[in-house]
Amino acid sequence: MGMDKILIQTYKTSYGELLIGAIKDKVCLCDWRYRKARKVIDKRLCKYFKAEIVNGKHQVIDQVMNQLEEYLIGKRFNFNVPIAIAGTDFQQSVWHQLQAIPFGQTITYRKLAERLANVKAVRAVANATGANALSILVPCHRVIGSDGQLTGYAGGIEAKQQLIYLENPNSLT
Numbered sequence: 001m002g003m004d005k006i007l008i009q010t011y012k013t014s015y016g017e018l019l020i021g022a023i024k025d026k027v028c029l030c031d032w033r034y035r036k037a038r039k040v041i042d043k044r045l046c047k048y049f050k051a052e053i054v055n056g057k058h059q060v061i062d063q064v065m066n067q068l069e070e071y072l073i074g075k076r077f078n079f080n081v082p083i084a085i086a087g088t089d090f091q092q093s094v095w096h097q098l099q100a101i102p103f104g105q106t107i108t109y110r111k112l113a114e115r116l117a118n119v120k121a122v123r124a125v126a127n128a129t130g131a132n133a134l135s136i137l138v139p140c141h142r143v144i145g146s147d148g149q150l151t152g153y154a155g156g157i158e159a160k161q162q163l164i165y166l167e168n169p170n171s172l173t
Helices: 038-049 059-072 089-099 109-115 119-130 157-167
Strands: 004-013 016-023 026-032 051-055
Touching: 004 026, 004 038, 004 059, 016 059, 026 038, 026 059, 038 051, 089 109, 089 119, 109 119
Parallel strands: 004 051
Antiparallel strands: 004 016, 016 026
16 A cells, blocks of 8 residues: 655745645644754654645645635634644644634743743743744734744744734734
């Protein structure tokens, strides 16, 4: 039997280009095409799912694109597509916490570490947040520095700022 396939398509937004990928009937990739860690993320997905990445179409990719379109015009506040998360237990615990951040709100890396009952894990939490392969769907853009500053984001600080503003126009005034 051959390897599984992660089918991917490019989705262009005014914030930048995303790669959206599906394995079986779940989304496993919704990430910025030109991020620094692109190869690292792709390699992790291939290893985790024992799959290769190929261009292709899938119904769940169309679903993600439709929901992203609604989100980006302010008509969707959460996503309801099936996701497949590829990461360590710790990374998955961080990503689970990211999903609990309400639309339009932000949280600091420190507060996120506190929610995981490990206040000393701020740097590890930041690293796990940065390793998220499901940008926007698992809303890592909602995490900010302890001083309220916008810190690193795979899609760039400008995209992070725009997404936070999209969700809450009063947040960055």
